[in-house]
Amino acid sequence: MEEKVLESRRIRIYPTKDQQAYLTFNMFANIKMWNALLAEVYKPVSELDEVQALPRNKQSKEVYKRIERMSWEEQRDLFKGLRGLSTKAIYDADETVFESGWTLKDADTSMYSYTLRTLKTAMSNHLKNPRHFGIPRFKTTMDVENQGSYTSGAHVCEISEDGKYLRVGKLKRFKLGLIEMANHYPSDGRLYKVTIKHESSDTWYVSFVFEQAEHTVKRPRTGLAAGIDLNVTGNSHIVLQDGTRYQLPYDKIRKLEQKIEKENVKRSRKYEQWKKEVAIIEEDNKKSLIPKHVPTLAERSNYQKNKKKIAKLHLRIKNLKKDYIKKTCSKLANEYDVIVMEDLAVSDMEKNKYRARAITRSNFREIRDTLTYMMDWADKKIVFIDRWSPTSKRCHTCGYIKHNLKLSDRKWTCPICNSHHDQDINAAKNILDEGLDLLDKMNDSCKKCGHERTVITTDEKWTCTKCGAKNKTTPKEENSSDVA
Incomplete structure (x- = not known):
């Protein structure tokens, strides 16, 4: 069987007022379905006499507290109530007529299956990692008119042959016409799913996910490797080991x-x-x-x-940053086969009150995620070294570590070998050397599909990005020879 890959397209759309009203109603109906499903699952707790005795605006909080105090086994048994629920039975039985004159049946009913699937995923994530994922909660409809989103099935969506218009859900049934779209590059693959999003800036977007035989962008092999140092000081945002610098449009x-x-x-x-x-x-x-x-x-x-x-x-600031990050990461992914970065803990770095704003506006996490998927799609390597490694303080020439080096010391001279260093370039060179050593130790292939490991970290356990199989790598013995 031929393997497929998923690619997405995010496009600006320009719906009319009548189309906006119907899309907003779909978002409203989507939340109503979520709350209806969740109410059925939480019914054994919400129907307790102690909960019913409370005022209506305090009942939900009491339900959350009681579920969070349950044991793992009790929560698992409670969440099993979602298995027998049918979205069709819920919207068939609901006869509520909203202000627009529509009912839950008039909405894009294909989105309800995605709502049920999302709720199952949320409950599964909580059972797997309760510290990171909280229990699913009821959603409010107060701000639906300003922002919201919903996912629809591909079988109810239609893109015109010229790629300029879109029909979603039951627009044809209510004679609302086609939605105008901005220009975009097409895909030869099968349409997998569609997500409509309304942002607070009163802009509308559609995200298409296509199932293709291969990725659209082809990245050539160069045989080169690069070390990247991310920083928030000076006139550079991304610094490579050869002195190349990239800067956000600050x-x-x-x-x-x-x-x-x-x-x-x-x-x-x-x-x-x-x-x-x-x-x-x-x-x-x-x-x-x-x-x-x-x-x-x-x-x-x-x-x-x-x-x-x-x-x-x-939104303009967000688009400026996104444009810069996409273009810069794409250029790096085209020029290098191996990219090495530090495994930074951005959330911990933001706790520094003196640099929190500078770190937040630098979008380190987005740079990391963008580079990761671009390199992985091209079957190239991206390596993350230990965040505690003293890459800035270590002399790249002789290995001396200057422990009293400050962040303000942008240039310094090694007291052992008298080498003059730029702090960022020196750090990038050390990052590259450590990354190549780690690549030799942790490089491996998936035991199930044979796909080479593209995201290299210090963790021995890793998940294949192609088939999702769990693997374990035993670090190889260090070579005595120097890595070029």
Whole structure:
């Protein structure tokens, strides 16, 4: 059987107001189905007399507390209640008519199967790793009109032959026409699934997942290796061992951040003004026989306009970073067959209050993930060395470690061999040497499919990125000869 790979495309779409209303209703119905399924699973706990005696707004929290106090076996038995549930039985029995005039049957019913599948995955993840994955919780529909997403089946989606229009779900049934799409490069594979997303900046996107025979982008073999040092100081963001530097467009990002700060001040003033007006109306309502309507933030059009403006500025920053990271990582994946990085713990680094903002805005994790999948798809190697290795403090020439080296010492001279070092380039050279040594020790192939290990770490246990099989590698003995 021929092996297939999955590739995704994320494209901007421009639905009309009627189409937006129907897509928003699908997101609303998706949350309703999630909550209905979860309510059936949690029914043995929520129907207890102690829980029913509480006010309605406190019952959910009490249910969560009781489930979290259960043993692993009790939680497993509780989650088994999801097996016998049918989404069709739920939306057939639900006769609720929403403000739009639609019912759960009128939504894109193919998305309900993905909702059930996602809930099963969430419960399975909690049982496997309860410290990292919490129990599934009910979702709110308060902010659905501003943002949300849902996944639909490929069999109910249709892309026009010219690739400019899209039909999703029951748009044809309600005579809502086709959704206009931005230009994109097509795929020869089979459409696997479709996800519609509405962001807070009032922009709409569709994500296609195609099942293809091979990946679209071909990356040639060069026989070269590179060590990468990531940093937040100086005029470089990514530094290679040969002195090549890459830098985020911080000048454009700072200008956008300044605009965001100004808009946040305006929004804060509008919020305080709204609070004062609400307080006055509520005070008057205590004395009057006919109470006046208390306006909500959703009814304040100027506040909502300001909120969307801020979201669009954040989106511009996000797109700037994403464009830089994609292009830079693609260039590195094209030029090198082996890339070595430090296995940084970004979440721990962000706890430093002096550098947290600089580290957060540098997107180290996104760079790592992007490089990982690009190298893996091209069957190239990416190596992660130990994060505690003193790569910046070790002299690449003689191996001397300068323990008192500071982050501000961007250049330093080795007292043993008198070699003059740039801290970033020296670190990249040490990272490359350690990575090549680790590659010789941990390089292995999958016992099931024979696919070579592409993501090399210090862990002996690893999962094959092609077939998902678990493997264990025994480190090889160190060679006495130096690695070129």
